[in-house]
Amino acid sequence: MTLGSTLRTLVIATLTAATLSGCYPYRLTGDDVVPTDARLTAAGMRMTPGLPLAEVGARLGLTVTEETLPAAFGPVALTRFEHSTSGTGPKPLIVFCGGNMFRRELGGQKVAALLAPLGDVWIFDYPGYGDSAGQGTPDQFEAMNQAISARVDHAFATGRTGDLAFWGHSLGGTVCGDLAGRTDHASDLVLISTFQSFEQVIRAGAAQKAGPLGGLVRPVVGEDVPRFDLGTALQGYRGTAVVVGARNDDTVPFLATARLEQTLRHEGVATRMIVLPAADHSRIQETPGLIDQIAEALKAAGFGD
Incomplete structure (x- = not known):
């Protein structure tokens, strides 16, 4: 079951809660949100x-x-997709974190084409995905982020110059947000159709689909679900977070993305919100003009100068 299909069952859960006149525990497990190769x-x-x-x-x-x-x-x-450095100034580095179905060999082609005009692009496979080892457990996601952040810091410590941005979509927004919070080098952050926590996604989905009755749903997130809470990870973050959400998103409800932006702003993070009236969740980055809007927001924050 994918994250999107999981959230689309919230109407049934909410109606069940209303019928029983009480709270309905809505359970989310690793099988629902981390489709490793073995699970597929x-x-x-x-x-x-x-x-x-x-x-x-x-x-x-x-x-x-x-x-x-x-x-x-x-x-x-x-x-690593990288531009030639001969005769040009330093290119920004964009570290991309994909959604829960992303693999380098499946979606990396499109990501490279979309983001290469903005700088060099690094992509990677999650634990248990593609060519990465593991089973997609929370401790493995944590170890993965330790490895990625160490590699990024090493690049800048050994001669790389230029700006850095972490760019995450959906689940990847939580991964990239955590990377931005733990990496030593200064960065900016792009969060597309993402969220602060899975509990927030479930609550927002219930509210979006069932209105006031959505409050009857009680999120229960399994211990096997990788979780990076961006409100915690980005405390004291000095970069700019560009947050993108689509009002019709049925996978990560717009309310969850909007609340994430509010949380970051209240934590003192500089944010820029881009709201799309409609977009397909899995292909939102292909929305005409969106990459240009994000690039303009990053440039306004000093990225790429």
Whole structure:
């Protein structure tokens, strides 16, 4: 079951709670939100890889470097798409964190094409996804972020210059938000259709689908669900967070994204909110003009100067 299909059952949960005249515990597990390769295989789902990433890089005029980063649970697979540095100034670095279905070999091609005009792009596989080891457990996500943040800091400590942005979509927004909070180098942050916590997503989904009755739903998030609370991770964050939400989003309700922006603002984080009247959750980054809007918001914050 995907995160989107899980949230779409909230109407049934809410009506059940109303019928029983009490709270209805709504349970979310790792099976619901972390579709590792093993879980997809067990469910009979097959995913077809796109163009080889080296070929994508060649078409874009970028150098493509594959790395495996050491983590406590095994290797984390990282791909770097980078511009030539000859005769040009330093390019910004964008570290991309995908949604819960993202794999480098499946969605990395499109991400590289969308974001390369803004700078160099790094993408990676989550634990249990693609070429990364693991089973997608919370401790493995934590170890993955330790490895990614260490690699980013190492790049800047050994000669890389220019700006840094973490760019996350959906579940990836929580991953990238945590990375932004733990990485030593100064950064900005892009959060697209994301949320502060899964509890917040469930509550917002119930309210969106059932109005006042949504308050009868009680979120119960399993211990096997990776969780990065952005309100905590970004306390004291000095960069700018560009937050993007679509009013019709049925996977991560707009209310959850709007509340995330409010939380960050109340924590003292500089935020810029971009509201889309309508967009498909999984393809929101392809919304015409959105990348330009985000680029303008980042530029206003000094990114890429």
